Amino acid sequence: MNIVHLIFWSALTIALYHAGKLVNRRFHAWWSSPLMIAPILLIIVVLAFRVPYKEYISSTHWMLAMLAPATVAFAIPIYEQRELIKKHWLILMGGVLVGSVTAMLSSWFLANMFGLSDQLRISLLPRSLSTPFALIVSGELGGIPGLTAVFVIITGLFGATIGELLLKSLPLQSTIAKGSLFGMGAHAVGTAKAHQIDSEVGAISGLTMVLVGAVNVLAAPLVEVLLR
Amino acid sequence: MFRTGSIVLRRHCRTNMLTQIGIIMLFWLIGTAAAKATGISVPGSIIGLFLVVALLVTKQISVHSVRLGAKWFLGEMLLFFVPAVPVVLDHPELFGTLGLKIVAVILLSTAIVMAVTALFVDMVYRYLARRQG
Incomplete structure (x- = not known):
């Protein structure tokens, strides 16, 4: 895994997520969920760069891993x-x-x-x-x-x-x-x-x-x- | 001196979100270690969750030293799902009719599950309320 890839794909994913959140704050519709907008834009970028999913996920896997500690937070x-x-x-x-x-x-x-x-x-x-x-x-x-x-x-x-x-x-x-x-x-x-x-x-x-x-x-x- | 140190530490825990995120991750690590040590197929995060609830109920930890961190995790949780979606690129068969069929199954089944569950719970709730009152 390459450190430049790690930073680039992580930053891009986080940026698209926040862009999705901003759009959602304005429209409040189902299609404007950050879980709708961010992945679609992300897929377009991944396709444009001709990067295989395996390469993308090796840089961003840490975010998926965060779902586990996030589950602990439901305790509160x-x-x-x-x-x-x-x-x-x-x-x-x-x-x-x-x-x-x-x-x-x-x-x-x-x-x-x-x-x-x-x-x-x-x-x-x-x-x-x-x-x-x-x-x-x-x-x-x-x-x-x-x-x-x-x-x-x-x-x-x-x-x-x-x-x-x-x-x-x-x-x-x-x-x-x-x-x-x-x-x-x-x-x-x-x-x-x-x-x-x-x-x-x-x-x-x-x-x-x-x-x-x-x-x-x-x-x-x-x-x-x-x-x- | 130790006492002032502990007060400073406690105040830090109650106001610093990053520290609280760290505390929550620590409980996840403990849960994961416990799952590995006992070999049960329950995710470590769930063991961590019940551990935190138990410690809060028995007042071993204060809710103020985890609340901010939990709020961050729950508020930004959708981000952690995002990197999983481009996996569809590895499954070209999902685009087209098969994909539509799958989405139809998910939509219908989810609507059925939600309606049945909510109506069942509400019915039992009303039955018990009527019997008690």
């Missing part, structure tokens, strides 16, 4: 909303189980309906989990972790938007239902959106996301048996 909102969580932990856990089963079944049947290959189908299964969990599960089940990472991002991006629409159209009364919706469907990206809506919704979403990841990693060996 969880701690701050501990009373709310203590009161409703059983319902939250029930939501995680119902949501996880729905996620697996709906991905599987929809992928079947659209005639996707086995390997793609398996790579799609863990996409509503947060990235570190999704990669573990995808690898264990025989999917392609690299693709799963992209599916996770698409899920987060669209999920955060769909979630906002669902929140307006579903007759939800409780904060915990709103938080479960984002944490179950759109992991960290949904949780970021949830924090914008309300700090209680955000904390519930963060906890749900962590629980979903934990439950699915534990259930992966069972799913593996079912897939055979």
Whole structure:
């Protein structure tokens, strides 16, 4: 790895991300998310320079690695909303189980309906989990972790938007239902959106996301048996 | 002298974002080491998360010495996803109908999961509230 490449690609990625954030502050639309604008511009630049992805990622892998310590940071909102969580932990856990089963079944049947290959189908299964969990599960089940990472991002991006629409159209009364919706469907990206809506919704979403990841990693060996 | 030192250190921890980012990364490293040592397939970051919650609840650490760092991590989290996206360049098969099919599966499945989960949780919540009240 070359130090000039490292600085150039890292600086470019960070600059495009901040450009995306500025655009988002002005427009507040789903297409203006920094997770939409930055990657598209980045792909254009990477293509223009004729750089293979392998070379790009070797310079910017440290940013992906930051997702792991970022996960630890969810401890703080969880701690701050501990009373709310203590009161409703059983319902939250029930939501995680119902949501996880729905996620697996709906991905599987929809992928079947659209005639996707086995390997793609398996790579799609863990996409509503947060990235570190999704990669573990995808690898264990025989999917392609690299693709799963992209599916996770698409899920987060669209999920955060769909979630906002669902929140307006579903007759939800409780904060915990709103938080479960984002944490179950759109992991960290949904949780970021949830924090914008309300700090209680955000904390519930963060906890749900962590629980979903934990439950699915534990259930992966069972799913593996079912897939055979 | 030790006491003044510790007060200065504590004040530094409460106001410096970089130090707090460092503290959070330290707990991630501890979690990763614990995962490796025990050989369980739970990510080290999750072990770190539960460790921090446990230490906060038992008042071993103060929430003020991690709050700023956590705010930074959660606020800038989307950046860390960005470098993963250009991987699609290695999979030309995803452009075209197959890509559209995949996006359709993701959209539909995510909407179903969100609606089912939220409606289930809300239904149970309302049932319990009615029974108690």
